[in-house]
Amino acid sequence: SQQGEEDPQALSIQEGENATMNCSYKTSINNLQWYRQNSGRGLVHLILIRSNEREKHSGRLRVTLDTSKKSSSLLITASRAADTASYFCATVNTGGFKTIFGAGTRLFVKA
Amino acid sequence: EAGVAQSPRYKIIEKRQSVAFWCNPISGHATLYWYQQILGQGPKLLIQFQNNGVVDDSQLPKDRFSAERLKGVDSTLKIQPAKLEDSAVYLCASSLTQGNTEAFFGQGTRLTVV
Numbered sequence: 001s002q003q004g005e006e007d008p009q010a011l012s013i014q015e016g017e018n019a020t021m022n023c024s025y026k027t028s029i030n031n032l033q034w035y036r037q038n039s040g041r042g043l044v045h046l047i048l049i050r051s052n053e054r055e056k057h058s059g060r061l062r063v064t065l066d067t068s069k070k071s072s073s074l075l076i077t078a079s080r081a082a083d084t085a086s087y088f089c090a091t092v093n094t095g096g097f098k099t100i101f102g103a104g105t106r107l108f109v110k111a
Numbered sequence: 112e113a114g115v116a117q118s119p120r121y122k123i124i125e126k127r128q129s130v131a132f133w134c135n136p137i138s139g140h141a142t143l144y145w146y147q148q149i150l151g152q153g154p155k156l157l158i159q160f161q162n163n164g165v166v167d168d169s170q171l172p173k174d175r176f177s178a179e180r181l182k183g184v185d186s187t188l189k190i191q192p193a194k195l196e197d198s199a200v201y202l203c204a205s206s207l208t209q210g211n212t213e214a215f216f217g218q219g220t221r222l223t224v225v
Contacts, residue, residue, distance in 0.1 A: 030210055030211065031210070031211065033213065033214075041218070042202070042216040042217060042218050042219060043154070043202065043204070043214075043216040044216070045213035045214065045215070048212070048213060088153050088154070090214075092210035092211070093210075097166065097209040097210030097211070098156060098159060098166070098167050098210070099144065099156065099159070099210055099214060100156055101146070101153040101154045101155070101156075102153050103152055103153045104152075104153045
């Protein structure tokens with residue numbers, strides 16, 4: 001079974017708008033990671049946030065983590081057509097360090 | 112730095128046949144993962160190795176799937192016999208350590224079972 005569940009399943013926005021994706025999970029985690037997958041290409045790591053962190057930034061990406069609510073969000077600011085992709089959260093559990101992916105959010109950015 | 116190498120890129124087989132996938136992780140990476148990604152879904156962890164030991168294989172269908180990581184470097188994933196529902200992309204990934212660092216993914220092997 002998959003640990004993380006992303007919301008929404010699909011998101012369509014105009015270029016220049018912000019995109020927000022959410023991830024909820026069920027068990028205690030060591031860290032949570034976000035990945036991007038373009039059509040026909042491999043998964044690329046975007047950002048890692050540890051369980052004792054609440055927010056991280058990387059360029060146009062902002063990730064928040066709320067361990068009390070077992071949820072995370074990924075914000076992409078000033079989106080571009082090139083941001084069109086599927087975005088997955090992956091949770092790494094405590095102890096065993098299994099890395100489990102959610103079902104993903106499909107983002108469409110219209111030029 | 113060379114990335115994670117996988118072969119073959121594509122494979123078409125008939126049901127009940129056997130198939131093997133190969134993965135060469137990034138040099139020095141102790142952790143190696145095999146994921147199955149069915150179209151429209153997220154990657155599903157099949158097996159996770161730490162060096163040449165298995166960390167988790169709870170979702171590996173052991174009656175037909177097997178994997179090994181000889182000498183803690185290269186890895187092979189085998190399916191014998193294949194079923195139609197095994198049609199998917201098989202992704203190999205590696206990371207420097209177990210879970211605390213980013214994973215690097217190969218391009219995957221797209222398997223079609225007919």
